[in-house]
Amino acid sequence: MxxxxxxxxxxxxxxxxxxxxxxxxxxxxxxxxxxxxxxxxxxxxxxxxxxxxxxxxxxxDVDPETNNIIIGVCDKISKPCGRRNVGSNWKIKLKGGLMKIDGKEMFFHGLQGELEF
Structure with a gap:
């Protein structure tokens, strides 16, 4: 405002x-x-x-409050095709980053995950 x-x-x-x-x-x-x-x-x-x-x-849009955060360099984003991927699922690969989960900070060399929107 x-x-x-x-x-x-x-x-x-x-x-x-x-x-x-x-x-x-x-x-x-x-x-x-x-x-x-x-x-x-x-x-x-x-x-x-x-x-x-x-x-x-x-x-x-306002993002929900969270103490967990992942910051990294995006290497690849893809949307798998097929019948199993009916929803909005995406695969992501990050390289070289930092994450803070449950108050613990960790560096990572590579990270893969799936996102659902």
């Missing part, structure tokens, strides 16, 4: 764009900068409209 209202954020965003264009004006062509400014404003207004329409990315 933001501490500022949408109108305040819009005004601050406009001031940032204007000051950026003003500071760059002495080095770059004013017409090009004005075109960039209009594009930035168009993108920002589109984001505001999407927010108002309730179009929310699934990236904004």
């Amino acid at each position: 933001s501490l500022l209202s949408d109108s305040d954020l819009k005004e601050i965003h406009k001031k940032i764009i204007d000051s950026t264009i003003k500071n760059c004006g002495q080095f770059y062509n004013a017409r090009i900068l004005e075109a960039i400014k209009m594009r930035w404003i168009k993108i920002y207004e589109q984001k505001l409209r999407n927010k108002e329409l309730g179009l929310v990315s699934d990236l904004s």
